[in-house]
Amino acid sequence: MLKPTGRSMVMYDFDTDSSTAGCLDMSGEAFTEPFMIDTIERRLRERPRPFALAGEWGEVCDVLQDQPSLPLRGMIFHTGRCGSTLMANAFSAMPQAMTLKESPFLSATAAKAMSADSDGTMTHELLRALQRSCLPPTTAEQKYQIWKFASWNVLADPVWPTAFPDSARVFMWRPCAEVMASEIAAPPLWANGKGRVNHSMFSTGRALMREAGLTGLPTAQALSLAAWLSTATKGIELGERGDLVVAYDTVRSDLAGSIRAIAGHFGIPVTAEEAERAAQVRHFYSKDPSGTKKFQQSTTSIPLDRETTRQIRDLTAGIEERLSKLSCAVN
Numbered sequence: 001m002l003k004p005t006g007r008s009m010v011m012y013d014f015d016t017d018s019s020t021a022g023c024l025d026m027s028g029e030a031f032t033e034p035f036m037i038d039t040i041e042r043r044l045r046e047r048p049r050p051f052a053l054a055g056e057w058g059e060v061c062d063v064l065q066d067q068p069s070l071p072l073r074g075m076i077f078h079t080g081r082c083g084s085t086l087m088a089n090a091f092s093a094m095p096q097a098m099t100l101k102e103s104p105f106l107s108a109t110a111a112k113a114m115s116a117d118s119d120g121t122m123t124h125e126l127l128r129a130l131q132r133s134c135l136p137p138t139t140a141e142q143k144y145q146i147w148k149f150a151s152w153n154v155l156a157d158p159v160w161p162t163a164f165p166d167s168a169r170v171f172m173w174r175p176c177a178e179v180m181a182s183e184i185a186a187p188p189l190w191a192n193g194k195g196r197v198n199h200s201m202f203s204t205g206r207a208l209m210r211e212a213g214l215t216g217l218p219t220a221q222a223l224s225l226a227a228w229l230s231t232a233t234k235g236i237e238l239g240e241r242g243d244l245v246v247a248y249d250t251v252r253s254d255l256a257g258s259i260r261a262i263a264g265h266f267g268i269p270v271t272a273e274e275a276e277r278a279a280q281v282r283h284f285y286s287k288d289p290s291g292t293k294k295f296q297q298s299t300t301s302i303p304l305d306r307e308t309t310r311q312i313r314d315l316t317a318g319i320e321e322r323l324s325k326l327s328c329a330v331n
Contacts, residue, residue, distance in 0.1 A: 011133040014108035025051040069134035074266035080151040081182040082174035083251035088148035095141035110156035171235040174248035181301035239326035257330035
């Protein structure tokens with residue numbers, strides 16, 4: 001396999017069936033789009049014949065082993081629809097940060113980790129691949145990287161802290177009924193077929209739904225509820241281990257302060273002026289790839305009926321109370 005001398009090769013995909021990984025030359029890329037798949041699609045439109053590598057993942061790791069990489073300072077996990085994309089966009093607005101947003105490679109790795117062989121061999125190989133997937137600098141200003149995961153990727157824990165024990169983690173969350181109303185109106189990538197998902201993520205959530213007698217929900221509501229229950233439960237575990245927990249209302253009321261709080265947890269020095277400049281992303285719709293669509297005062301949502309809302313709040317009240325107690329305050 002050809003050595004990619006002088007190029008910034010980024011692992012962007014991983015076929016778990018054939019154990020092959022794909023890499024793309026992303027030299028000069030700032031990763032400003034809301035999702036990595038948007039960046040890749042735009043990159044391929046601009047450069048129809050980019051330098052790329054593909055092969056068995058162990059071989060790809062060997063080829064990339066001498067490639068320099070930026071330190072991974074922080075990981076952003078979340079329930080979805082909680083300001084995590086907005087926060088990732090804010091970090092992207094800082095030239096010193098390379099922010100990787102919901103990488104297809106990380107989602108495929110998460111799915112593989114969740115179904116890894118019990119002897120641990122596969123997990124060891126996954127860790128090696130993850131460590132080799134750390135992005136090299138693609139612009140001269142970049143000093144570190146931040147990974148924002150798809151919501152369900154948190155369920156692959158502890159593969160992430162095992163691979164990167166020195167990287168800080170944050171969990172962002174929003175009340176379940178609000179997340180469901182948003183996801184039903186505009187389904188997330190993992191629910192509409194554009195992104196990958198390991199369906200075992202729903203096992204915990206579905207069990208809790210059955211215990212609560214909420215088995216008659218329409219499919220879209222059931223998927224959203226199960227995803228929230230499983231990820232929020234994991235978020236409590238992270239918070240109790242000392243990871244930072246940030247509530248949606250905090251981000252919405254003080255984005256600049258939230259940026260500084262998360263940056264401080266990641267060990268990244270950010271001044272009040274830098275945080276306020278980065279917070280200007282709030283004026284644009286966070287999931288617009290062009291970054292030009294002005295943000296309206298409310299996001300699209302389809303409210304649940306009163307009885308369903310009551311049942312869901314009864315089911316999630318304890319989880320939300322624990323997350324609230326774990327959530328940080330912003331000064």
